[in-house]
Amino acid sequence: MSRKPALAGAHSLEGFSAIGTGIYLRRTREQCQDTTLPNVILIFGWMGAQLKHLQNYTHVYTKLYPNASQIVVRCDPEVFWTTTGTRQKRLMPVIDALEALHCFSFSSSAQLPPRILTHVFSNGGSMQMTLLGHMLQKKYGSKLIERSITSTLILDSCPGIGDLQSIKHAFSAAIRNPILKIVVLTTIYFIALILGKRMTTVIENLRVEMWNPSVLPWMDLHTSRLYLFSRKDKLVPWQDVTQHVETAKERGIDARYELFEESEHVAHMRVEPERYWASVQNIWAAAISKEKVEVSDAA
Numbered sequence: 001m002s003r004k005p006a007l008a009g010a011h012s013l014e015g016f017s018a019i020g021t022g023i024y025l026r027r028t029r030e031q032c033q034d035t036t037l038p039n040v041i042l043i044f045g046w047m048g049a050q051l052k053h054l055q056n057y058t059h060v061y062t063k064l065y066p067n068a069s070q071i072v073v074r075c076d077p078e079v080f081w082t083t084t085g086t087r088q089k090r091l092m093p094v095i096d097a098l099e100a101l102h103c104f105s106f107s108s109s110a111q112l113p114p115r116i117l118t119h120v121f122s123n124g125g126s127m128q129m130t131l132l133g134h135m136l137q138k139k140y141g142s143k144l145i146e147r148s149i150t151s152t153l154i155l156d157s158c159p160g161i162g163d164l165q166s167i168k169h170a171f172s173a174a175i176r177n178p179i180l181k182i183v184v185l186t187t188i189y190f191i192a193l194i195l196g197k198r199m200t201t202v203i204e205n206l207r208v209e210m211w212n213p214s215v216l217p218w219m220d221l222h223t224s225r226l227y228l229f230s231r232k233d234k235l236v237p238w239q240d241v242t243q244h245v246e247t248a249k250e251r252g253i254d255a256r257y258e259l260f261e262e263s264e265h266v267a268h269m270r271v272e273p274e275r276y277w278a279s280v281q282n283i284w285a286a287a288i289s290k291e292k293v294e295v296s297d298a299a
Contacts, residue, residue, distance in 0.1 A: 013051050013058060013072060020093030022074035026058070027101070031112065032067035036288050038117040038150075040101050041070045042094075046157070046266050047124030048077055056269065057119070060277060068117075071097050073132075075124035080202070084131070091132050095139070103149075103218070104140065115150040116218060117284060121266050122157045122236065123203055130209045133216045140217070149218040152287040154280060156228045157266045159207045159244055160236035207244065213253050221252045222290060226283040228268050228276065230260035256283065 016024040032039040041061050045054050051074075058070055071094060079087060098104065103114040120129050213221045225248065229241040238259060248255040258279045263271035 013055055015062065016058070016070070016072065019097060021090050022076060023090070023093045023097075024072040024074075025097050026062070026070040027097075028067050028069050030067060032065070032115075033112070034067070035112065035115070037065050038068045038115045038284060039112070040098070040103060040114055040116045041065065041068050042116060042118045043070065043072045044118075044120045044125030044128045045072065045074050046122035047075045047079065049074065049121065049124075049266075064277070064281065065117075069101050073125070073128050075128050079124065079127060087128075087131055088135055091128065091135060094132055095135065113149055114218075117152055117154070118216060119154045119280075120156065120158065123160055123206060126155070126158050126206055126210060127202075130206060130215060133212075133214075136217050150287050150291045151216075151218050151223055152283050153215070153219060153223060153225045154228065154283065155210075155225065156268065157230075157233055157236050158241070159210045160203065161207065161240045210244065211248055211251060211253075213251070222254060224283050224286045224290070225253060225255045226279060227255065227257040228260070228279065229257070230263040230265075230268055232260075232262060233265045235265040254286075256286075 012018065013024045013026070016026045019025045043054065043057060043061075054072055054074070058072060061068065061070060073091070073094060101114070103116065118129070120126055209215060213219060213223065227241055227245050229236065229238050231238045241257070242259075245255050245257050258268075258275070260268045260272060260275075269276040
């Protein structure tokens with residue numbers, strides 16, 4: 001996969017190449033040899049996230065883990081009314097990139113095992129991630145993972161319950177054009193009148209899917225999860241996330257959390273950057289510690 005130079009701007013990420021609609025890749029020239037660090041970082045942006053905002057995260061990841069390749073997946077508001085087939089087609093470049101980065105066991109026996117850090121924002125990013133998981137399982141099945149993969153899952157401001165009010169708030173925040181915002185919110189209102197509870201079923205099903213320990217095929221019960229959320233989040237109430245964390249723990253998932261006090265939806269990093277990134281590094285360190293224990297036990 002060739003890497004074309006990308007210019008920083010409204011439609012690009014600095015140091016990344018656009019490899020599909022809303023899909024960006026930063027591929028390092030040298031493979032990360034330090035087995036205590038991630039070599040692939042997968043980022044699923046929140047609905048309507050601008051590239052300049054996502055770049056605040058990619059910049060820090062580049063500093064923390066300079067030899068890790070990064071894949072960024074955007075989520076436009078239209079994901080809620082686009083057909084599953086269209087969404088799958090748009091996500092195919094992510095699978096191509098993962099293959100090129102040797103994330104699957106049959107890609108190359110000479111490569112070091114992948115170490116994947118996945119960072120998901122809000123329900124929009126969660127929808128993209130869970131769909132990718134279904135695509136990978138359908139395409140590769142049991143052949144996908146045949147060796148141990150160190151990984152972690154970071155969930156920022158998700159998952160929520162998905163009532164009509166929160167859905168309207170999410171679209172209102174994601175769409176900047178005032179005229180388009182009125183059109184979309186009016187459409188949502190009439191769809192809600194017609195469909196009733198089915199309107200929120202998508203988010204409710206998403207919430208259940210996020211309890212799957214193998215939500216991405218290289219994950220399992222032992223994959224460390226970190227939930228980042230806030231008491232001031234008006235889109236995804238902290239009580240909803242807390243409930244999800246507790247249920248995940250009851251199901252045997254290694255779920256941990258960081259509850260912020262003053263930050264709005266997907267704004268925790270901006271309000272408390274040091275605490276935020278320390279939490280990210282700590283959860284990755286926890287994943288590495290588990291790997292060392294497993295290797296020791298196997299020996």
